Amino acid sequence: MPYQDLNILVLLRECSDPRPPAKAITRGAGISDRGLRQIANPADLSALEEAIRLKESLGASVTALAIGPERLDDLLRLAASMGADRCIRFWDHGLDGSDAVADARVLARIVHILAPKLLFTGSRLLDRGDDPAPALAAAMEAIPCLAAVTDLRLNKNSVAALRKVDRGGRQEVTAPFPCAVLFEEVAVSRYPTVDAVAAAVRAPVEKWRLADLGLPFWEVGATGAYLTLAEFGVPRLDPVRVVTPDAQLPTFERILSLLSGGIKAREGKLRTGSADELSAGIWQVLQEEGIAP
Amino acid sequence: MLDTPARLGRVLAQQITSGSATLVLLPHNDLGTTLAPVLAAALDAALLTEVTTARRVNGNLQLSRSALGGRLAESRVWDGSRPLIITVPVRLLSQVLLPSIKPSTPQVTAWQPAPKADDSVATVVSRIPPDPQTVDLTDAEVIFSAGKGCDPATFGKLMELCKLLNVSFGVTRPVFDLGWTGFERMVGQTGRTVTPRLYLALGISGSMHHVGGIKDAKRIVAVNSDPKAPIFPNSDEGFVADLREVIPRLLDKARQACGGAA
Numbered sequence: 209m210p211y212q213d214l215n216i217l218v219l220l221r222e223c224s225d226p227r228p229p230a231k232a233i234t235r236g237a238g239i240s241d242r243g244l245r246q247i248a249n250p251a252d253l254s255a256l257e258e259a260i261r262l263k264e265s266l267g268a269s270v271t272a273l274a275i276g277p278e279r280l281d282d283l284l285r286l287a288a289s290m291g292a293d294r295c296i297r298f299w300d301h302g303l304d305g306s307d308a309v310a311d312a313r314v315l316a317r318i319v320h321i322l323a324p325k326l327l328f329t330g331s332r333l334l335d336r337g338d339d340p341a342p343a344l345a346a347a348m349e350a351i352p353c354l355a356a357v358t359d360l361r362l363n364k365n366s367v368a369a370l371r372k373v374d375r376g377g378r379q380e381v382t383a384p385f386p387c388a389v390l391f392e393e394v395a396v397s398r399y400p401t402v403d404a405v406a407a408a409v410r411a412p413v414e415k416w417r418l419a420d421l422g423l424p425f426w427e428v429g430a431t432g433a434y435l436t437l438a439e440f441g442v443p444r445l446d447p448v449r450v451v452t453p454d455a456q457l458p459t460f461e462r463i464l465s466l467l468s469g470g471i472k473a474r475e476g477k478l479r480t481g482s483a484d485e486l487s488a489g490i491w492q493v494l495q496e497e498g499i500a501p
Numbered sequence: 502m503l504d505t506p507a508r509l510g511r512v513l514a515q516q517i518t519s520g521s522a523t524l525v526l527l528p529h530n531d532l533g534t535t536l537a538p539v540l541a542a543a544l545d546a547a548l549l550t551e552v553t554t555a556r557r558v559n560g561n562l563q564l565s566r567s568a569l570g571g572r573l574a575e576s577r578v579w580d581g582s583r584p585l586i587i588t589v590p591v592r593l594l595s596q597v598l599l600p601s602i603k604p605s606t607p608q609v610t611a612w613q614p615a616p617k618a619d620d621s622v623a624t625v626v627s628r629i630p631p632d633p634q635t636v637d638l639t640d641a642e643v644i645f646s647a648g649k650g651c652d653p654a655t656f657g658k659l660m661e662l663c664k665l666l667n668v669s670f671g672v673t674r675p676v677f678d679l680g681w682t683g684f685e686r687m688v689g690q691t692g693r694t695v696t697p698r699l700y701l702a703l704g705i706s707g708s709m710h711h712v713g714g715i716k717d718a719k720r721i722v723a724v725n726s727d728p729k730a731p732i733f734p735n736s737d738e739g740f741v742a743d744l745r746e747v748i749p750r751l752l753d754k755a756r757q758a759c760g761g762a763a
Binding site: 211224226227229230232236239307308309312334335336337338339340343344346347348350352354355356368370373374375376377378379380381382383386387389434435436437438439440441442443444464467473474475476477478479480483484486487489490491492494497499501 | 507530535537541542543546547548549550551553554563565566568569571573576577578580582585588607621622623627628630631632636640643699701709720722724733734735736737738740741742743751753754
């Protein structure tokens with residue numbers, strides 16, 4: 209099926225590698241950089257891989273986008289070495305301290321300008337977990353958004369996707385073009401060849417600033433954020449109910465009840481009998497739960 | 502309308518506006534995470550997902566969520582000038598109700614939005630239920646779990662029973678150590694903490710580490726030949742029986758009910 213004008217915008221984000229030890233700096237003003245490693249978000253690389261596969265199979269054009277400071281050029285050059293046709297990095301003064309709404313405004317504006325048929329990115333960030341900004345940007349631009357996608361198929365004027373939902377279930381969903389697709393970390397991103405990496409060193413990275421988007425400065429960064437960053441701190445420990453042991457019990461039982469971590473004794477109805485009777489009893493339980501016919 | 506969650510979000514946004522609500526709480530599940538951005542865009546509201554704690558600081562609401570893979574908490578302040586949409590992971594909610602929280606009776610309002618076709622939103626075409634044989638144990642609805650009281654022949658029959666009845670199977674640490682299954686099938690505090698509708702513990706003694714991983718199961722039924730096994734006080738119903746006698750009988754019943762072998 210020919211796709212003459214299938215242009216895909218892939219949002220690439222960096223994230224902090226959560227494996228090395230980390231600590232908050234003075235008075236929770238931020239996270240200490242020492243020992244902290246910034247890496248490409250794995251789910252975003254999966255989204256890029258899906259886009260490159262569509263480029264190879266259907267002739268799509270792929271634009272890689274990163275929002276952040278100059279070090280993200282390396283991420284875009286990685287995208288270029290994997291096969292991205294165009295690389296854009298957006299950043300300007302005063303964009304720090306934003307929240308999901310301010311981030312989404314920037315992304316929505318870029319989507320509005322580039323008008324891609326598909327916006328691809330990862331469903332979750334490795335360090336922060338859920339990031340609502342891409343879905344919010346899609347909602348601001350009134351385009352449908354499919355999250356937690358594991359498989360994507362293109363039809364003439366729409367996409368059909370398989371997505372993960374709660375408790376291990378899946379859904380088949382369709383959405384018209386243009387739409388945003390947030391991928392799970394399923395596709396393994398390719399390892400670029402040495403020649404491709406060498407060529408990507410000189411790949412041009414377009415640098416976009418606030419003026420290119422036509423957004424006023426008070427709508428982005430900390431000034432445009434609806435939620436102000438307060439601090440980074442140690443997570444609060446979840447309160448655990450402590451069992452008060454019965455003073456009449458022997459010492460061993462009292463220690464055991466303290467160590468049990470709140471395990472409550474249940475009814476403990478015991479049934480004895482022949483193997484036939486007991487298997488009939490278990491079968492009845494399975495029937496009550498709707499497992500056995 | 503659940504097939505078009507974006508449209509549901511737009512209808513909800515109208516209700517929220519007419520009700521002058523300023524704070525919208527949603528569960529951090531599939532529907533909640535789909536609705537939250539739609540509501541935030543429609544209401545021009547602040548949005549924070551996966552919120553773990555909330556407290557008042559200087560008259561404002563300070564909300565926290567995890568950062569850096571849960572090692573740090575990121576706190577943000579909401580001044581109340583705009584509506585706020587938050588999603589809360591149900592599994593992270595504290596099991597302990599603080600004494601300062603007084604239970605109240607919420608006012609429930611039901612309404613029926615007018616059906617309206619909309620081709621511009623994502624539409625759910627079909628729902629595929631989870632396959633119990635492959636689903637993650639933390640998501641499983643029914644689990645048959647084998648302990649050390651299961652010999653290899655009985656274990657094989659149990660696997661067949663699970664396939665016939667279309668339920669998930671789990672094991673305890675000693676059975677995992679024997680190499681009969683992968684680590685992803687191990688239930689307990691050092692393996693998977695599970696919350697099924699029915700947990701059938703077969704040949705499991707009921708060590709504290711195992712019971713700690715199943716304590717939130719809705720119904721626990723235990724089968725063990727030792728009437729003094731610690732699993733029995735921690736189960737809703739106990740059967741003192743030998744698995745070598747019970748499992749073949751259950752398998753025969755399942756085969757008859759399902760009309761043949763798996």
